[in-house]
Amino acid sequence: MLDNTDQLILDELSKNSRITMKELGEKVHLTGQAASGRVAKLEDNGLIEGYTIKVNQTKLGYFIHAFITIITQSTYHQPYLSFIKTQEAYIIHNYKISGDGCYLLECKFPSNKALGEFLEDLNKHANYKLSIVINK
Amino acid sequence: MLDNTDQLILDELSKNSRITMKELGEKVHLTGQAASGRVAKLEDNGLIEGYTIKVNQTKLGYFIHAFITIITQSTYHQPYLSFIKTQEAYIIHNYKISGDGCYLLECKFPSNKALGEFLEDLNKHANYKLSIVINK
DNA sequence: TCAACTCCTTTCATTTATCAAGTCAAACCG
DNA sequence: CGGTTTGACTTGATAAATGAAAGGAGTTGA
Numbered sequence: 001m002l003d004n005t006d007q008l009i010l011d012e013l014s015k016n017s018r019i020t021m022k023e024l025g026e027k028v029h030l031t032g033q034a035a036s037g038r039v040a041k042l043e044d045n046g047l048i049e050g051y052t053i054k055v056n057q058t059k060l061g062y063f064i065h066a067f068i069t070i071i072t073q074s075t076y077h078q079p080y081l082s083f084i085k086t087q088e089a090y091i092i093h094n095y096k097i098s099g100d101g102c103y104l105l106e107c108k109f110p111s112n113k114a115l116g117e118f119l120e121d122l123n124k125h126a127n128y129k130l131s132i133v134i135n136k
Numbered sequence: 137m138l139d140n141t142d143q144l145i146l147d148e149l150s151k152n153s154r155i156t157m158k159e160l161g162e163k164v165h166l167t168g169q170a171a172s173g174r175v176a177k178l179e180d181n182g183l184i185e186g187y188t189i190k191v192n193q194t195k196l197g198y199f200i201h202a203f204i205t206i207i208t209q210s211t212y213h214q215p216y217l218s219f220i221k222t223q224e225a226y227i228i229h230n231y232k233i234s235g236d237g238c239y240l241l242e243c244k245f246p247s248n249k250a251l252g253e254f255l256e257d258l259n260k261h262a263n264y265k266l267s268i269v270i271n272k
Numbered sequence: 273t274c275a276a277c278t279c280c281t282t283t284c285a286t287t288t289a290t291c292a293a294g295t296c297a298a299a300c301c302g
Numbered sequence: 303c304g305g306t307t308t309g310a311c312t313t314g315a316t317a318a319a320t321g322a323a324a325g326g327a328g329t330t331g332a
Contacts, residue, residue: 014188020287021289030312048191049192050190051189052151053186095270104203131205134232168320170279274332279326284323289318291316297308298308
C-alpha cells in the first residue's frame, strides 16, 4: 500500500513541503505529473493530513516552552477542559494520557509573569507538575 | 517588526503552506508579488523555519504515541544520549527539561512489543516514567 | 524641498501545474 | 493463448503562477 517511492515523497515533503512537483519528481525519479498524482493519493488516503510551516516561537516572543502534567482532583474534568479552552493562545497541545496524571499540557508563554498567572488560574481547577523545556 | 499582515500570513501558511502566493495575497489583501516578498522576509528573519507536512502516524503504522520522563541515575547523561541516537526511528523529540526528570522523550511505536523492547534497552541507561497518549 | 527608503503594483518573460490523451506492462479470464 | 481490463507512468497542450524589472505613493530625515 505504501512503497519506497511514497516513503521518499513523504520524506522530501517533510523536509520542504513547498518543493515544486517537478523537483519532487526529479528526486524520486518520476515526472512532475506522476509525482503530483502520488501526492494526491497520499492526501486522499489521509496519510498527508496537511501542509504547514515551522514557526520560531522564540522570535514570536514566546520565550518559555513548558510541559505541565495535570492531575484533576475530582473525576469531573470539565472545569479544567473549559478553562484551557479560554487559554488557547498559550496551549500547543493537550494530550489525554495514561500514567502519572490525567493530561499532559504542552504550552508556550511570553514571560514568567504570564506563566505565573496561568498556573494560578489553572490551580483553581487542577493540580499540576511543571517542566520547563531547556533545550531541543 | 511584525505587523498584522505578517501575523495573518503566518496563520494562513500554518493552515496551508502550499497555498499559492496569489491566493495568499488575496487573503491578506495584497498582490501575489507583495505576499511573496513578505514571506521571503519572514524566511530571512528566521520566523519561518521551514515548510513541512503533517503525517498521520497511525496510518503509517505507529499506533502508540508516548511521553517518557527520563531520570538518569548518574550525572553522566552520555550513555542515555548515545542510546537514543540509535533509536531515531522511534523518537519524535527529546526535550531537556527542568522539573521532575532530566529529559522528556516524545516517541512513537508500531506495537507494544516494540515499546517493550525499547523500554528494556532504555532501562540499562536510565530510569523512566511512561505516559501513553490516549487522545488529541 | 529634496533625496533616500520602503512597500506596493503593474507588466512581461519564464517556469510550473494541470488536464487530456496515449503508452506500457502486469493481471485477469474466457 | 488471445483479448480485455487496470494501474501507473509519460507526453503534449494549455492555463496559471512565479520572478524580475520598472515605477508610483508615502515616509523619514538632512
